[in-house]
Amino acid sequence: MATLVRSSLNIFPRFAQRLTAFRAYQKASLASAAATQSRPKDEKWILVSAVCLERYPKIVPPKTELEAKFKADLQRIELERSVLCDHELKHLDDIEKKKQKEKESESHPVQKVDSAGMKEEKLTAVDLEDGWDKEALNFTETSRKTDADKENDLQSLNRKLDKKLFLVVKQRLGEFEQWILPQGDHLMEESMRETAERTLGQISGVNIQSMFLGNAPCGFYRHRFSKTFREKLSADGQKIFFFRAEHSHGDVAVSDHISDYKWLTVEEMADYLKPDYYKRCKMFMSDLM
Template sequence: MRKLQEEEQLRRRKENIYDDDDERPGKTVIMAQDLEEKWEQKFLQFEAAPRVTDADKANTLTSLDRRLDSSLLLLVKQKVGKQELWLLPQAEWQPGETLRSTAERAMGTVLGEHIQAKVLGNAPHGIYKYKFPRAIRTEDNVGAKVFFFKAFLQSSDLSQAELKEDYLWVAKDELGGYLKSEYLKKVNQFLLDL
């Protein structure tokens, strides 16, 4: 719009059909065309920062400064029965809690109180059901359900984080090296490649 207005002003000046308000003595006029050329020069001098970081080179999976072209997921090592498994953060539901508040509590126990994450929505994005080993099954308690919620980390500065467990930040294509196959299938159903 500005460029069109300035072209109209130039046309009117050439034809001597301009208002006194258009030209004030001592006023510097910067045309949109001049700005575009200046911006083009700045753009040509711009050099993007490298996407491969020191954390990528050292393969530091506990750093968020890696795989800058991918979304990273938080995995924590949790004891399930006698096994230690890599899982998405999870916690047992407490009576009176909503599923969302359970998810927020699970993240709080892993990230601590200084780091905030924003949970998306009140409904889970996925579910994983499994049966307990026969030795620990009861008539009332045959298995469990794990509800998955998506959340975005609102701060990438983890210097104040009180990560209490073993943790990793991994991209979707790296999940196969850490998650069991059935669990991975359920997680892949609700994860998008962004």
């Protein structure tokens, strides 16, 4: 039991790591807010809503070394403390009946067997096990890798089935295109979440459906414009609020708003997003359910 307790406690560092990252994100947000308050009040910022669209895992990910050890400990304890199941009791009953038949045959060596009685004889536990073994031999395990994995099709939702995937789009920002999470400017008559919902519909098309998780943003990023864009847009930069949404079904359709898109894991996003932008996004993204 002590081994089980020690193994259980080893699980918590994984969650403690996420908690530490979240607290660091909170401190960074507070520092950012304090810095914003200390700036001149005549600064103008464009409010933007972005969507963190997640496709949840479709299959269970492989067990980690710790999880496999924890499972083995549970199975050992269950075996040590368990009682006999119905199948094991049936097997003992079959052995007892066999012994009784052998004794009866010794005392009555000549005995006619009714053919009808043979049909009424029930299957023994050993017969059932033989049937199960045959079924197991006919079973073929499906590969965890799909055709999309083999072809490295980053636009397919049918890849990395044991991990979360996030939608990343190539969207025009000013005169250049960048890989970012889908985003759109906030309109006065909308709430920030409504802006996020409208943006996702415009960028991804009507074929994709999702469910937004809450009204509060899950992350924040501030981007200051260059001097040229400040004069052109009459604004100092963008304040981007990220909203989390869960993918239901459907896929993205390339439109005038984006030129390309990909479904990426958290690790793969590092190759496409800018470092400071990716650092902010990684704070509220996780493979944990």
